[in-house]
Amino acid sequence: MTQIADDHAYLCIEKLSKVYSTRDGEVRALNNVSFTQQRGEFISHVGPSGCGKSTLLMIAAGLIPPSSGEVRVGGRKVDRPRTDIGIVFQSPVLLDWRTALGNIMLQAESRKMNRREASARARELLATVGLSGFEDRFPHELSGGMRQRVSICRALIHNPDHLLMDEPFGALDALTRDQLVLDLQALVSERRMTALFITHSIAEAVFLSDRVIVMTPRPGSIDRIIDIKLPRPRTLAMRETPEFADYSREILELFLARGVLREHRSGAEKESGNERNSGFTRLRTTAR
Amino acid sequence: MSETADSPVFAPRQGDPTVGDSEAGAQRRRRRNIRRDRVGSVIYPIGMMVTLLVVWEAAARLFSIPAYLLPAPSAIVMSMDSNSAVLIKESIGTTLEILLGFALSVGVGVPLALAIYLWRPFARAVYPLLVSSQAVPKVAVAPLFLVWFGFGLMPKVLIAFLIAFFPVVINTAMGLAALEREKIYLARSMGLGPFATFFKIQLPNALPSIFAGLKISITFAVVGAVVGEFVGGQGGLGYLLLIANGNMDTALLFAGIVALTVLGVVLFLLIGLAERLVLPPHAVEHASFGGETM
Numbered sequence: 001m002t003q004i005a006d007d008h009a010y011l012c013i014e015k016l017s018k019v020y021s022t023r024d025g026e027v028r029a030l031n032n033v034s035f036t037q038q039r040g041e042f043i044s045h046v047g048p049s050g051c052g053k054s055t056l057l058m059i060a061a062g063l064i065p066p067s068s069g070e071v072r073v074g075g076r077k078v079d080r081p082r083t084d085i086g087i088v089f090q091s092p093v094l095l096d097w098r099t100a101l102g103n104i105m106l107q108a109e110s111r112k113m114n115r116r117e118a119s120a121r122a123r124e125l126l127a128t129v130g131l132s133g134f135e136d137r138f139p140h141e142l143s144g145g146m147r148q149r150v151s152i153c154r155a156l157i158h159n160p161d162h163l164l165m166d167e168p169f170g171a172l173d174a175l176t177r178d179q180l181v182l183d184l185q186a187l188v189s190e191r192r193m194t195a196l197f198i199t200h201s202i203a204e205a206v207f208l209s210d211r212v213i214v215m216t217p218r219p220g221s222i223d224r225i226i227d228i229k230l231p232r233p234r235t236l237a238m239r240e241t242p243e244f245a246d247y248s249r250e251i252l253e254l255f256l257a258r259g260v261l262r263e264h265r266s267g268a269e270k271e272s273g274n275e276r277n278s279g280f281t282r283l284r285t286t287a288r
Numbered sequence: 289m290s291e292t293a294d295s296p297v298f299a300p301r302q303g304d305p306t307v308g309d310s311e312a313g314a315q316r317r318r319r320r321n322i323r324r325d326r327v328g329s330v331i332y333p334i335g336m337m338v339t340l341l342v343v344w345e346a347a348a349r350l351f352s353i354p355a356y357l358l359p360a361p362s363a364i365v366m367s368m369d370s371n372s373a374v375l376i377k378e379s380i381g382t383t384l385e386i387l388l389g390f391a392l393s394v395g396v397g398v399p400l401a402l403a404i405y406l407w408r409p410f411a412r413a414v415y416p417l418l419v420s421s422q423a424v425p426k427v428a429v430a431p432l433f434l435v436w437f438g439f440g441l442m443p444k445v446l447i448a449f450l451i452a453f454f455p456v457v458i459n460t461a462m463g464l465a466a467l468e469r470e471k472i473y474l475a476r477s478m479g480l481g482p483f484a485t486f487f488k489i490q491l492p493n494a495l496p497s498i499f500a501g502l503k504i505s506i507t508f509a510v511v512g513a514v515v516g517e518f519v520g521g522q523g524g525l526g527y528l529l530l531i532a533n534g535n536m537d538t539a540l541l542f543a544g545i546v547a548l549t550v551l552g553v554v555l556f557l558l559i560g561l562a563e564r565l566v567l568p569p570h571a572v573e574h575a576s577f578g579g580e581t582m
Binding site: 061 | 468
C-alpha cells in the first residue's frame, strides 16, 4: 500500500501523523502517511473534505509541524518553513495594494532577485497564462480565475524546486477550472516541475498527475496510490477516453467503498447530488 | 473567460486594435460614470443644504421668530462677519487642543494596539480596562481632570485624547488581526522575516482599518476638546459658546457651532487626503464611503 522510503526520492514523507487538540478533545487529521516523490513527478492527493490533505501539504511545506513522523527533502529533514517551494492556496492570497505584476514581484523582492530579470520573467509568465496587458491591474479589477492565475505565476517566478498547491481551483467555476488545469499543465510540463497538488476533483487529479494518491476519510491516511499512464501532453478530449474513465472509475469505486460517496439505489441511476459536473468532476463539500 | 466581451469598442484609437483597446473604452466610460457620481455627490448635498437654509430664513422672517430663540441664517452670517477675529482666534486654540489630543491618541493608540495584538497576556489584562474606560461618561471625568491639571491646555488635550484614542486602538488591533493565515504562510515560504512580513504585508493590510479608526478619532477629538472647554475653559470655541449662551447671543452661538463644524469637516477631510495618498485608489473609495456615511 505505502512505499518503503527510498534514498533517491526527492520528497520523502514518513509515517506522518497530525493530531489537533480542539475544545472537544483531540482530532486526528492525518494517520501514518508515507510516500515518496521523485524529481519531476506530479502527484495529486484526492480525498473528501476533512481528510487532512491540506494539512499534509502544509506539513510538507514546513509551515506546520507534524505530531509524529517526518518530512525529508533531498535527504534533509524539514523542521522549518521551506523556502525552496512555490505555494498556491485555495484563495489567491494577493495583496490588494499591489498590481498583478507587483504581487508576483513580491516573491522576487523577498528573495532579492535581480529586479529587471524578475520583472521580465513575471511578464512572460503572465503572458503564458493569458494575462498580458493585465500587469498593472489591481486584484479587485481581475476576475477570480485571473487572480488565481496571478498567484500561480507568483509561485513560479523563482523557479522553485517544488510546487505545492492546495485546492487551487476549488473556488472557481467549471469552465475556468478547465482552462487553468490546461494552463497549469503547460507551465508544469514545460519545466518538468515536481508538484504536489491537492484537490477534491477526481478528473483534475487524473488529468494532471503521474500518480494519484487517494486518501481515506478522517483520519486521513493513504488508501491507494494509482499510477496514471496516460500520454502527455494531455488534452481535454482525452477525458472522454476509456483509459481516463477507467482511472476515474477506480477512484470513484474507492470513494463508494469507503462511504465518501453514497449512491441512492431507489432513484433510477441517480448519483448522490454532488458528484456531477460536466467538466472536471468536483466533490463540492465545504473545504476545511 | 472573456473579461473584455462586455465592453464594445468605441471609435478605434491609435495603437494596437487588441484587448487593450476595448478595455480602454470601457475604462473611459467607467471614469465618466465615476465623474458623474462625484458631481452628484457634490451637487445633491449642496442643493439640500441651500433648500434648508432658504426655508429657515423664510420661516424666521415670516413668523418673526425672536433672534434669541432661532436667528435667521443671514443673522448668523452677519454675526460671523462681525466676530470673525474672535472666531478665528478661538478656533486656533481649539484646533491646537484637537490636534494634540488626536496626536496623543495615535501616539498611544497604535503602540497599544500593537502590544494588544502581539502579546496575549497584555491583551487579556488591558482589554476589559479599555472597554470599561469607554463606558465611563467622559464628560463626568472632565471636572476631575480640572482638579488634577488646572485650567490650561493639558486637561482639554487629555479629554480629547480620552475620547478619541479608543477607535484608534480598536481599529488598529482589528486591522492587524485581520491578516489571513495564508498570507503569513506565503511570507514564510518566500523567506520573509518577521520584520519584513510586518512592514510589507501586515501593516499595509491593516491600513484601511487604521484610517477608518483615525477618521472616527478626529471627529471624537473635536467633541473632547469642546467638552474640555465647557468644563474649564478660558478660551477656545467651546468657551465662546458658553459666553454667547450667557449673553443670550444666539447668533454668535450658531456662529461658534458653524466654526466647529467647519473645523471638524476640514480635519476629517485632511485625514481622508492622507488616506488617498497612502492607499491605492479602490481601497480609499470603500473606506471614504464608509467614513462619509458615518
